[in-house]
Amino acid sequence: MSRKETSIFGLETITHYIGFCEKAVQQLENDQASLLFGFSAILALNHIPDWLQYKLTIEQRKVLGVSSVNEAKVKEHFENKNCDVKLVRSIANGFKHLRLSTDTQKIEGYGAGPYGVGPNGVPYLLIDRGDNFKGQDRWATGLTLCQHVLTFWTKELESIL
Numbered sequence: 001m002s003r004k005e006t007s008i009f010g011l012e013t014i015t016h017y018i019g020f021c022e023k024a025v026q027q028l029e030n031d032q033a034s035l036l037f038g039f040s041a042i043l044a045l046n047h048i049p050d051w052l053q054y055k056l057t058i059e060q061r062k063v064l065g066v067s068s069v070n071e072a073k074v075k076e077h078f079e080n081k082n083c084d085v086k087l088v089r090s091i092a093n094g095f096k097h098l099r100l101s102t103d104t105q106k107i108e109g110y111g112a113g114p115y116g117v118g119p120n121g122v123p124y125l126l127i128d129r130g131d132n133f134k135g136q137d138r139w140a141t142g143l144t145l146c147q148h149v150l151t152f153w154t155k156e157l158e159s160i161l
Contacts, residue, residue: 033123103128
């Protein structure tokens, strides 16, 4: 069976998989301090390019403008459009290989974490985007990162969903 024909627990199309990702992000919305929900959402979102690479029809590839893109370049095509997609991949791969290039923390306690980032007095997951981002742009909560990436994919793929 080819990857194109594979069904994973009933998920068969990119539409099914985006729905799965929406549920993963919703779980994180319900408990944004949960490492399980945060990492599940990040992993799910990280694998959207794989689904695009292997599950799209020729017509869907044309609509998205990736018909001439080598299958191995699909990830780079979309990462070049949105730096948060690349950040999600960096976190997912860093967790997998134990070589995280992005600082992550679980923030707990009143007054903890950078000022003005995250919910006040409620635990959450924090991501440091790095020195090249200034002020509050340097920080993202796990929830906001996942929401931004899901919104990007939903808009980017709306013509084929």
